[in-house]
Amino acid sequence: MNEKENSFRVGIVGISGYGGGEALRLCASHPNFRVVYAAGESSAGQKLIERFPGVPADLGEIAIEKWDPNKLPDLDLLFASLPSGESKEALAKVRPDTRIVDIGGDHRFAEGWTYGLADVWPEKIRGATRVANPGCYPAASLAALAPLVANKLVDPAGIIIDAKSGVSGAGRGGGGTFGYAEVNEDVSAYALLKHAHVPEMTKALSQLAGASVGLTFTPHLVPMTRGILSTCYARGKVTTGQCTEAAREFYKGRPFVRVLDKPPHSKWATGSNLVYVSYAADPDRGIAIAIGAIDNLGKGAAGQAVQNANLMLGLDESAGLGGAPLWP
Amino acid sequence: MNEKENSFRVGIVGISGYGGGEALRLCASHPNFRVVYAAGESSAGQKLIERFPGVPADLGEIAIEKWDPNKLPDLDLLFASLPSGESKEALAKVRPDTRIVDIGGDHRFAEGWTYGLADVWPEKIRGATRVANPGCYPAASLAALAPLVANKLVDPAGIIIDAKSGVSGAGRGGGGTFGYAEVNEDVSAYALLKHAHVPEMTKALSQLAGASVGLTFTPHLVPMTRGILSTCYARGKVTTGQCTEAAREFYKGRPFVRVLDKPPHSKWATGSNLVYVSYAADPDRGIAIAIGAIDNLGKGAAGQAVQNANLMLGLDESAGLGGAPLWP
Amino acid sequence: MNEKENSFRVGIVGISGYGGGEALRLCASHPNFRVVYAAGESSAGQKLIERFPGVPADLGEIAIEKWDPNKLPDLDLLFASLPSGESKEALAKVRPDTRIVDIGGDHRFAEGWTYGLADVWPEKIRGATRVANPGCYPAASLAALAPLVANKLVDPAGIIIDAKSGVSGAGRGGGGTFGYAEVNEDVSAYALLKHAHVPEMTKALSQLAGASVGLTFTPHLVPMTRGILSTCYARGKVTTGQCTEAAREFYKGRPFVRVLDKPPHSKWATGSNLVYVSYAADPDRGIAIAIGAIDNLGKGAAGQAVQNANLMLGLDESAGLGGAPLWP
């Protein structure tokens, strides 16, 4: 909160959305980041404190700009959290020496950009200047499946991912569809056999497997604000213990992945950058279940973005991310 | 569900909204009502079953019309649940022999219209052809306060009403403001010292008191879909027993008011037309607390509307309203 | 609500629990049922109205007895909703001419008892005197899978059921585990590879398939009071249209199953005995998804129990169950 004299100068665009807002919250208590620029659509013209009444007082006085990539101040780092389709052209205008983490989905397959699955491929991210943050569903699902797929413990074909997400993942719009009265006391599946995150997960898993992966993905909306639980099913003659051990080995020394012996609760991650994974398998039936639990705005968006930024800037990977989750 | 040969022909306008939808639900199982007409804005062109996938199959085939008061079929009864300001002109065009219950707010002070506070003034409603349904907050608050004010047990000046409402009371619109992610885990007050329901409550209470009533009203939004709890404070040297007895006497034989010896839960009314009232008073300090609990879409909207319609048509006041609330 | 002179005399045991309470609610507005007996554990000694403040006034005066199968009054029908393990011995003492629907799980494999999957095997239930109600998860899952399995559209081996349930399914106990503060804003899986409902579903599906079925079942707890959504995965070279058509044919004329062209919301069933099913399939990948949505206390417990009772007593199958669901 104090001086942060030697801090990196950070900007956030898309501050009106939930991902941008969470990036602001994390930067506010990051020991090496100083937010000097914020831009948004619906909140342009307001001070940060008008939009976020609880933001630390010094940050609160910053005026939210209308987003214009040609009018950026001198920044070390830019977090971009823009709607799909709005990033490609705009971010191409940002100076090369301003590092960018794109929390949105436009650059996950783009040339010149590194895919920021920080717990799995940290070495690729270190020193990168353009990083595409994973989607929220991939963040939870890949964390759970990566050790199994990379160790060839399961058949890369026929993987099923059944994921359950809180509503903040859908962003701030929505009217009736995401209105409280209708989301409350409801669970539903959507985008069956055609969700936008499927190619991203297929590509990452295929890379880990060294083989072509076949994926069925069903996202569900559950009545909570934050959190994703991803329950993944794969075929393989493997035991619970083998899966768990493989994960412990795979994530050895990684600070944000917790391998558990019991199924995690999404709530255990609230407000943090943690991802919990756990396994249950029955070799007789040839089925393995891998579960991943995250905060969709933490590991699923801004938490992972800050972790990526730490890696890009050569900082301690955990800087600004070490706090315990909110409970209850 | 079956023939209902001798039923009254019923129309509902504003079917896309929550009040209109609840009216449909209640009419569907009403022994004397047959819905033959439904009109709405956002759902016009759809069949009822497309908008309400659980509606009884025979009703489901009805096509939702675009609302046009000049193109009404022959109806015995019309439930109108339109946005504020849209009823006056339109409903004036409805044939005089079509009875109307206006669930919206436009006719609560209008000449030629009867105020439909059915548990308090049933005799005024019997035989009426134009009835203005009370607002949801007044429905809960007046039920609790009426016995005290009518019996002059409390000072008509300085009454305070602190009410807590579920979100469906705000209707279907709203985007971010009523979006799940922001309403969840939140309680807030709004419209301080200036809510639209104040004149309505002041007028009704003044009439009961035979004196001018002074009112402070603070509505709150709480994270639930249905329900209102209204906690009312008045000055008076009265005991809990005197208040409770006065209410028992005042509501003697009224089928939908339940006078309790302990504070009610809003949930006890879910899906029903019930209103619970209870009292606590301290004569030494000169304070009386009156609490009213309802389902805002039941007694606060469509339930009361059906009760009014029953009275208007000379039916059993409880027809179609006798079921138990949903629990839990 | 009134006389019901020629009604069947009905008893409910387990009235303190959510299943028993919902049976009471449905019986209260059933045209042919008259509740004359209620028994419970935690509420014994109270009147019904003390436990259920919104119950119709005439029912409210019934005193809740301590459950003793030797002291039953003369009943035509008994709904039993007892904890696991407490039904077998007790219900054996009930007079043979008192029909029983066991909402609990003790008799689903018991000799002399009919399995009450009413939408699939109504003809077996007609005239039966001892019926075991399906579990809540099977009620949702079997409804979705039955048409696929019975028509051999999918491989009976390797079926995966990923189900999401509201909290009332866990009953009234639980303390911290099911306390609001911890269930709220949380989703979690439990009983991996070992839930008690697996044998029940395996048996029913095997019977439908005419072949041995292999099943993986993962139940999840989501933060809502009522509702189950069951997302089922099976292998098969089948199209969405073939699945949907098979279901339309399979459930032709069945009043409570609604086959949809889009994924259902659990909320669409709240308070009703409806079950919604929908399908999505990709023949190229050889995967079919079948979704079932119910109210766990409706089709998943008391609604199905009343439907079974209607069949047992030769009544209209829909008697007392025809109302529309609560919305929103």
Next chain:
Amino acid sequence: MNEKENSFRVGIVGISGYGGGEALRLCASHPNFRVVYAAGESSAGQKLIERFPGVPADLGEIAIEKWDPNKLPDLDLLFASLPSGESKEALAKVRPDTRIVDIGGDHRFAEGWTYGLADVWPEKIRGATRVANPGCYPAASLAALAPLVANKLVDPAGIIIDAKSGVSGAGRGGGGTFGYAEVNEDVSAYALLKHAHVPEMTKALSQLAGASVGLTFTPHLVPMTRGILSTCYARGKVTTGQCTEAAREFYKGRPFVRVLDKPPHSKWATGSNLVYVSYAADPDRGIAIAIGAIDNLGKGAAGQAVQNANLMLGLDESAGLGGAPLWP
């Protein structure tokens, strides 16, 4: 998270409860605190990481002790969050040079203890060794009322406090009463005219007013995990502007009180030690409304406790408390 070499040695007793757990979370990221001791009832024998799966890894290895005041290690500071009635005798055994903040209610009127209303009376707390943390309802209500009462803007008699609290305020027990299925979709009042926090608020306000204060307090339970909104009514010929100005002056330089021009949302405080206050008044009717919003586990418990500890130890009052609230 790192060394904290020169940190104060901190213990927490009552770690199984929500207040103790939140104290742990705040201490974990406090720059000057090092948790070296944790004791609890239900969790004794476990490691911290078994009870709190997301706690920082170094803290996670600490074993939770069975609480025994005779077996305390050498501590600079002890946070005690014990059930009512269990603190007095036990805490008397703690060494005088171990500073204590009692988050529970046993010492709020005890001799030798300082009342820890940190935003109002910081100077009394500086250097104290025994501090009794305010109750959660008083924390919200006194913050809002203090400027009005201290400046004699309102009549000290006849103050009404209508407060709405999330469920974590009731602690972890409760079974059915605080079970999700029944708390969800419900709002209710409790402890009418007799809540345990009334004497505490009366004493504090009387001290501020320099006159005897008369108070009516109605707490309500609303379906959320965290948060309190306290809506307070007082008589006085005062304007909104006068109230707001008085509060701005009263809280000048106090880091955790935010005086707003619009009604606050409880959610704006989630996870923080902030308290928001706002005012609306009508001099013609002689009524002033003061609203306070907090996180009941933050400013209402552990946040305030850490603020008190900072004052007691001569640290920066905001140390470890400077982060932004969780949003949404």
